Amino acid sequence: MQFPLLSVIIFIPLVAGVALLLMPHDRKALIKVTALCASCLTLLLTVILYVSYNTQAGGYQFIERIDWLPSLGISYFVGVDGFSVPMVLLGSLVLVCGVLVSWGVEDRPREFFSFMMFLGTSVLGVFSSLDLFLLFFFYELAVFPKYLMIAMWGYPKTRDYGAMKLTLYLFIGSVISLVGALAMYFASGQNTFDMLALEKAGFSLEFQRLWFPVVFVGFAVLAGMFPFHSWAPDGHVAAPTAISMLLAGVEMKVGAFAALRVAIMLLPEGAKAWAPLIFGLATINVVYGALIAMIQTDFKYVIGFSSVSHMGLVLIGFATLNREGLLGAGLQMFSHGVMTAMFFAVVGMVYDRAHTRDIAQLGGLFRKMPWAGVGFIIGGLVSMGMPGFSGFIAEFPIFMGAWKAAPVVAIIAIVGIVITAGYILLVVRRVFFGAIPPALEKQVGDVTIKDKVVIAVLGVIMIALGWLPALMVPILKTGVDHILRLVGGA
């Protein structure tokens, strides 16, 4: 039997999370080192997975299948294609970074790191699931660590509200999607949750058109689609740093990914019929999200709303249903994941030292923490789609796809770029340059070596991808080809 690489990747964090809970709560160093080792091992194996994925062959690889509840057609069925491999990489990467920036957590670190590991298994599992039931299983696995981590370690003033809002929104969303999934299960008449079988189930046109919006919207809530986006800024801001990174960096992609995998790929005719509506809502996401980000006075809310804006571009890419758009959407998911992890990491570093997120009370921090400043600027340049950074190579094909499918969307959405440039530059200037307030002069010190590792790794990835798109494009392309075969656009 072959080494079950994918399963090992998925379950290392879960095993580590359980092991952490069994450790004595006062062995803080041991707990942190265990979490770091587990996440690094996951990342290492993911890199092996990424490199050894055969782009010539394409399709689903590293497939593992074990019957689970055969009478209901449920099996433990995992595998990755060209679209999910980069997502798995993103998940492992942000998990490691999340552990590193949380090194200073002193409040119940055992539970903190343990829950974070559970969240890791959840996202990795969703990206790898080929069984619809399994996908929901992993999807829901995230609910309780998310809720608890925000409610227990979050920003004291808003954590109750933020955690509750986020959980309710996402829970309702997933229930709606689950209803749609069950409809597919029964309509297929094959008594199976196997998504590869469901891809070929040949649902009728009416069925697809009726159920597509249900399934899609349920997942798109987690992707932050307008008008269901409002949990995102509140949740991100209330969450502790590492969880903001995982939420905005990876969880929102989980929503987008599930919307693609389940709604678009299983109900392609529905996707074609509803694409105009997705275009409309996603365009609002892009422009409205950017405008709202511009007027925020809270450092973290700026980033929260910027995620709403950027996820809109992913959804535009989906709605094009053509090669360029989908390719760009995949790149944007990865690029935005890395970028927003960087943003929230830096915001966390600033907050930990300045104890305020009010932009008006910050200033001149570049001199105190140059690494954080450089990291934020790189993230900002990615965010405004500056060429030479990963955001550009992602957004450019999305816009090309939009030109093919709906030119007016391209023309409107591009305005988002300038608005983004505006608020990013203003925030960079107000927080990192200018005069440093006297109150901060003494209390703010430089970031730790672990923070620097995070900044360097994320920054290098964003720049490398910007100049060498070939690092990721060939692998994504095989995934896009598969989707195109399903939607009949190839």
Place this chain on the structure above:
Amino acid sequence: MNFFADHILSIILFFPALAGLIILFVPAKQVKAIRWIALAASLVPLILSLLVWIQFKPLGRGFQFQERLVWYEAIKATYHLGIDGISLVMLLLTTLLTPIAILASFSVQEKVKAYMILFLFLETGMLGVFLALDLLLFFVFWEIGLVPMYFLINLWGGERRNYASLKFMIYTMAGSLGLLLAIQLMGVLTGTFDIPELIQKWPAFQGASILGLPFSVIKQVAFWAFVVAFAIKVPVWPFHTWLPDAHTEAPTAGSMILAGVLLKLGAFGFLRLVLPLFPVESQMYAGGLVFLAVMAIVLGALGAFGQTDFKRLVAYSSINHMGFVVLGIGAAAWVGLTKDSVIALNGAVLQMFTHGLSSAGMFFLVGVIYDRTHTRNLHDYGGLWSLLPKYGTILVFTSMASLGLPGLSGFVSEFMVVRGAWPIFTIATAVSMVGLFFTGAYVLKALYIVLHGPINKHLEGHVTEINTREIIVIAPLMVLMLLIGVWPAWILEIINRAVMTLF
């Protein structure tokens, strides 16, 4: 052939950025070492581009020194570099002005490391625009140069630097949105971003209507998208308002590069992309372009005349001088390839080079006097020639080159533009020659107030003469101004061939 000869353009292009990365690892306290590394690193591209100049075949067809690699295969964008006579001249201008500007920045005391790194990144950004033969690659470099410039203005600039840098960035980025959209559209329709290939395909390309507009209208919209992006950069009136702010607030070397090279990016865009890709539309709107150019010439000169801030005066003079470049381009767009239009275009390209020299020189001299007096207000100067005879002589020389005194570089290029444009747009050319008169007026006004008249008592005794480093900075510029003034043929033979094959 060996690696070096095959990739000389790539080496020129990325050497500065690489040097910037190396400086990243030099401790920030080693200010002296950082300065000298930066200067040495910027001399390498200069030497290499001289090498390219020597090997360049002026009569060769098409683009030379081409390099082509797979880059972003999924959307068919390639890493494609190459030069013709126009880009060769701009390449030399950039690689010449960068070491000069870096040497001029030796007086910068704050955050030297970051400053030099940004400056070297800036050079790579500018060179990329001139060398790129792929539309996507062109756009990459077009935008990326903004980032170091933004920070140079924002961190080392004058009092209103926040306002000026943000205005510069947002203005240029907003102007590029249309360009970005048009590039995407062209890529989608033709399936290629390769510039030589697009020049073959695009002018005759016919597609379906988009958004209910016939394709010819779409092409006109795309044309204007290109024009606006480049016109902002040149800048053509009425898109010029970012310039006086940015130039005035930028640190001295930043202004030198802004005026010397960055403005040329816009004019270069017209020559490389707008004329070859949109010959029909260019002709259709040539009159409008010429009108804007004349407005830039006249209003730029009048604007300069009204300034009391020395640096702002020089900034407005750039609008005036760049107007001649656009005048030459507009005249050529109207008639296509004739004897007159070739002269006008030769003049326009030469004007890009000579204005690069003279504006960089002028901004440097303003910087020199500002370092000593800490004021840019013209009325705070007075009688400086008797205090600083060497500085006074250099200032007069550079100003004369700038206003177009026969025998110096500005005259040759402006004369050629006017000579070429006269038979094509007689009235417009006549009006712009009136503009030349105002140019003379504001330069002389500035010289009079700064150098002559009663000596300002505040300055007497503690203004020091221009030092050796500063003379080394300005000397190569002065030599070239004189050389082109008396013997322009060496550079025109390079330009001429490229201009003749532009259409």
